[in-house]
Amino acid sequence: MEVFYYLVFGVLAMIVGAIEFSKNTKDRVSTSAAFNSFKNNYLVVYSLMMAGDWLQGPYVYYLYSTYGFGKGEIGRLFIAGFGSSMLFGTIVGSLADKQGRKRACVTYCITYILSCITKHFPDYKVLMLGRVLGGIATSLLFSAFESWLVAEHNKRAFDQQWLSLTFSKAIFLGNGLVAIIAGLLGNVLADTLGFGPVAPFDAAACFLAIGMAIILSTWNENYGDPSESKDLLTQFKGAAVAIASDEKIALLGAIQSLFEGSMYTFVFLWTPALSPNDEDIPHGFIFATFMLASMLGSSIASQLMGRASLKVESYMQIVFLISASTFLIPVLANFFVPPSTVKGGSISFAGSILLFGFCTFESCVGIFWPSIMKMRSQYIPEEARSTIMNFFRIPLNLFVCIVLYNVNAFPITVMFGMCSIFLFMAAVLQRRLMVVAESHRPKPQDWAAMRERDMDVEPIATFGIDHDTKSGYEMAPMSRSTTLRRTQRHTAEGYNLEVGFVVFLSSVTTLSVLLNLRQCSGQIQVMQ
Secondary structure, X not given: OOHHHHHHHHHHHHHXXXXXXXXXXXXXXXXXXXXXXXXHHHHHHXXXXXXXXXXXXHHHHHHHHHOOOOHHHHHHHHHHHHHHHHHHHHHHHHXXXXXXXXXXXXXXXXXXXXXXXXXXXXXXXXHHHHHHHHHHHXXXXXXXXXXXXXXXXXXXXXXXXXXXXXXXXXXXXXXXXXXXXXXXXXXXXXXXXXXXOOHHHHHHHHHHHHHHHHHHHHOOOXXXXXXXXXXXXXXXXXXXXXXXXXXXXXXXXXXXXXXXXXXXXXXXXXXXXXXXXXXXXXXXXXXXXXXXXXXXXHHHHHHHHOOOOOOHHHXXXXXHHHHHHHOOHHXXXXXXXXXXXXXXXXXXXHHHHHHHHHHHHHHHHHHHHHHHHHHHHHHOOHHHHHHHHHHXXXXXXXXXXXXXXXXXXXXXXXXXXXXXXXXXXXXXXXXXXXXXXXXXXXXXXXXXXXXXXXXXXXXXXXXXEEOOOOEEEEOOOEOHHHHHHHHHHHHOHHHHHHHHHHHHHHHHHHHHHHHHHHHHHHHHHHHO
């Protein structure tokens, strides 16, 4: 392997080490022993869960190919996984709020273990079932665990700033260090020891079983809204109303879908982008380099979120703009860097430039995860947290399914350009979220004036209905200023729907334009 790859990996490792070891007592937040015990327990479980996920990733496509399935059949298997996450995952995630987040985490372990077992069977229908189970498990992984953590953190009355520490450490370990170790372990099991491509799935099942045992023995149960009077449809309606009536939640969902949709598209694009002429590149080592870059991002996020004066909504605008610019590099390189015409060989000069850009994007991903977790903990209501978080994944999974279905339809530069547009849109919406959040945050000096104004104005009596006796009763009086604030809040609902509509319409329009361009180019070639 070329020195170039070791150089990139070594530089990133030194930067990460320098940031971690440079933290002084000022940067380290003082916490209690009870919180440290709670945090470490969660980090152990989360790392085991992510190890179970990361061990499978590099070998899914390869395993299917060894069973003799073609690219089209494998593509349908992947689409089934994302489609399952979009449909069934939303229902299962909603049940977590009602039936309990701990139960949902255990369900994740069982479902993913069953998915791993199906990999032993070369039957297409069994593998399809495994992808469906894997899609459900993925939805639970990215909703149930975070929902349990936030609820338990609040129930134990820990400082809210400490929640950021747990988020940043979870991403540093689970999405960084564990991913690197999992990739190396999978390589040892499958190649060095010769156990074959199914061995990493067996190892993943073992890690998941260990994590499930820790959950069952040490975690408490917590709920969103355990009310027996609310069925699943009522929960869906409540989550939809919460998104439509709170502009901050709507903006947060749009931002998450735009960024994660671009991120998952990148997963399918980086290999052909770095080796357009079948260059011999070390995929496993590059993957480990990306994960190290993600660790760098989580280290930076830890320091950023540790500053009380610096708001997440502020610095994330810069992160999204940097992400958008990194995806413009392949587009610019296509015009200004002469392409290599040599088949095979080592990575080209253009590929080297792209690798630096992709590492920068992965650093932004490392900043994104703990930051979006922090914003979700602030804005999403506790009683429907898992349901709303899985609602956010519906447009994400739909977008990824469309991209997967048309991944060979467009040039790579067009796909990167589209993702760059989406990331720029995320930066614009993040700016709007910061403005809205600031406008809803009362200034300290305004509290006294607001209290006096509420006491001076004439109270307005309101009435309600007792659903048990069917009789009316007078509710606590509200001031006119309170009534005005509620009216202003509800008048913003139309804007929230417009945000979602604009984002959805922009995405569909972009894809439609690309499809039309493809058809036109095909017609021109036929005419020629």
